[in-house]
Amino acid sequence: MLDFLKKPIQSLQDFVILAGKAVRNVVRKPHYFDDIAIQADVIGVGSLPIVVLTGFFSGAVMALQMSKALSQYGASGQVGQIVSITLVRELGPVLTALLVSGRNASGIASxxxxxxxxxxxxxxxxxxxxxxxxxVTPRLIATSAMLPILTILSDFIGLFGGYLMACVLLKLTTSTQYWTTAYRALDFQDVVQGLAKPFIFGIIIALVGCFEGLRTSGGTQGVGRATTAAVVTASVWVFVIDLIITQIFVSMPAW
Amino acid sequence: MASASTDVLRFDNVTVRFDEQPVVDRVSFVLGAGESRIVLGEAGAGKTVLLKTALGLIRPDAGRVYLFGRDITDLKEKELFAVRQQVGILFQEGALFDSQTVEENVAYPLLNQAKRSLSRDDIDGIENKVLRALEFVELGHTLEKFPSELSGGMRRRVGIARATVTEPPLVLYDSPTAGLDPITANTIMALLVKERDIRNTSSIVVTHRYQDGQIMANFRSDGADGKLVPDPGRTDTVFMVMREGRLIFEGSQKELEASPDAYVRKFVRR
Known part of the structure; x- marks a missing residue:
């Protein structure tokens, strides 16, 4: 009667087993350092251009959107604060993770x-x-190490994009005020949240990509299906995990 | 039946199921030392699964598998690595690592073994062994090439070099001639005969070409240049025919040709 549940539960079980083995292997010999370095290069350095580009535009567009809303309240000087908080807490980690999952979960799976x-x-x-x-283990280590670094970069470039928009183009505020409010807006907790997210997203992206790749069957068509499944699954999980982590941090008392 | 210790490979009532459907169905046979077995059967008869089960790549759902007298049915993957070092396998399309050069591909099993047990001297000797293995299949000039730059027959030969570079006493060949033209197919079979005669290896050759078996059963390798010379009726070559997972025939070439079974006869005629 519950046959329709059998497949998803079987998949979940296989995924958990793979995840367990991959994580356990992090501390077990033999270590394939060459493979870790190659994957870090492919995933980290390879994703740089696209992460920088989208980071820049998301910061700029954020400043542009906020300029109108903030000026209604005469608070356009706060644009740095808004850009900084949204980028570090949400947009930076999630956008970078989505880009990397589109680029690397698919790459790994194929x-x-x-x-x-x-x-x-x-x-x-x-x-x-x-x-x-x-x-699997080298991809897991490389992705979970590179994604936080990419996110930090994306955050900075986004702040810079917001600065160009707010201070240079729209002249909403002075550059000192922009950078001061941007810096002051951030708590230690925000930074931790902004780094914990990409670390966990990295684990998800690598494991989903590897899982879908390793269970491929049915020739080249199967490879296509695995690639699509990897991107879709990884992206959905990024949002789900994002909500969970945000909830944890929101309900946490201030440090 | 020979005692378990001299058997190279023994299948004892082995069944493998995929989605409840048996793909290898209650198969039993014994491969003795120095023996070659030709496994004939149409696509989907369970030949490849049989080979993979012999290596522990697929676990049987019932029955036992013994490699070199050791029961490998329930061994853990880590324990299987040590057993597999004594077996070479050529996969259907070669299964070369396409991100690595020919040299790295052939060196792969040696480096793996070196990491596990061998000393520094052995690591230095790897280059020579790789070159020798590639020269054996007449591809000594392709060290730096990538598998994608080679023809189908050459890839198959590199696969043979990789399977035999550790000089294993048992080699499994999965459709070594599939998809190749007759001339290249005969070259590959000549290599298999040469490997058998020079190193005295036991082997299982899965194929759908009856001629492949004929070559193994009726020729020997002429040492130096590896040319085939007639040596009819070799008793160390045994034919097996599989149909829908069942082993329906086991015997010599003569018995195969005399078989009254219609399915078996289809293979002999072609």
């Missing part, structure tokens, strides 16, 4: 998926390597 359908994963096992150790 790479591992092609390896799966061409029996390279089986070959790896036959030749004495644990595919989780060799393929």
């Amino acid at each position: 790479e591992l998926g092609s390896m799966k359908v061409t029996e390279q994963i089986d070959a790896m096992r036959a030749l004495g390597t644990d595919p989780v150790q060799k393929l």
